[in-house]
Amino acid sequence: MKGKSDYYSLLGVAKDATKEEIQKAYRKLARKYHPDVNKTAGAEETFKRINEAHSVLSNDEQRVLYDRYGENWQEAQNQSEKEREWYANGAGWHEQGGSFSFDGGENPFENDTYSDLFDSIFGNRGNERYSEWGGGFQDIPGRTIEAELSVSLDELVNGALKTISWNTMEQNGSNIRPAQEKIQLKIPRGLKDGSVIRLAGKGEKARGRGQAGDMLLKIHVQPDSRFAIQGYNLLTKVPVAPWEAALGGKVEVETLDGRIYLNIPKGCKSGRRLRVKGKGLPYKQGGAGDLMVIIEIQVPQLLSKEEKELFEELQKKSSFNPRSGAGQRAAEMREAA
Secondary structure, three states, X not given: OOOOOOHHHHHOOXXXXXXXXXXXXXXXXXXXXXXXXXXXXXXXXXXXXXXXHHHHHOOHHHHHHHHHHHHHHHHHHHHHHHHHHHHHOOOOEEEEOOEEXXXXXXXXXXXXXXXXXXXXXXXXXXXXXXXXXXXXXXXEOOOOEEEEEEEOHHXXXXXXEEEEEEEEEEEEOOEEEEEEEEEEEEOOOOOOOOOEEEEOOOOOOOEOOOOOOOEEEEEEEOOOOOOEEEOOEEEEEEEEOHXXXXXXXXXEEEEOOEEEEEEEOOOOOOOOEEEEOOOOOEOOXXXXXXXXXXXXXXXXXXXXXXXXXXXXXXXXXXXXXXXXXXXXXXXXXXXXX
């Protein structure tokens, strides 16, 4: 497996793809790269890799192992089978009076091959999985798992309930099998894009009687058509007419909790930012960030006869020349982009 493409990328599907989506993607690619159809160099090798990816991802148990261990999934599977066989034979560790002890017999996890394997999967804790220390069992805690939780801006602000599910492995006696965990999570107040929620004990399962790992959910806020997010502040653009910018006035602006009327100062330039305090994302301990309103002056594209005459009259009588003083200047890179 090493050096090969990720199975999901190879099939062109998402990591949460259903079996039907995986099957559909596989059939499409199999037709494209089948050696009887595609005679180009490398097509046969690609066809073999597509079959390998489909074989693993369409098998529930193998897919769980692949999602957890990546390219080491086969070693992890072999290891689980070796464990089950060892336990089934009644050798090795067993529980006595609430503690674990070793009753002799060959421990298959002590040799260098299994130590190297466990190092590759679990890091330097691997060879500590089973150890004989004062006749006791070395409990290995589960690792922390990191994932991303995508939410809309409204869900972030209003504390919506999100159902989260993930694949895992569960052990019942000597049996290890794939399972799915599911929880309902209420989005807490005070989060922003990039915030992390820690779910205690929802990470990797522990070995022995160790403590389960945690799950870290990184918040990703989906793009919103009304607001951009900058920390706890929100940014929005509001179009105004030339006469509103010149004479000043009030314009209606949408916020997270309803519409307000914003005062436009006289002589307001396009691109000016007006701050509305407390209308951004809520803080954890109360209060909120600000809403930054960016003024965007727009001119009418079509003029009635009367409007045209008024603009022509203004042109004749006005002494305003936007090019006097500052003159022509280079654009900033973000403006040019």
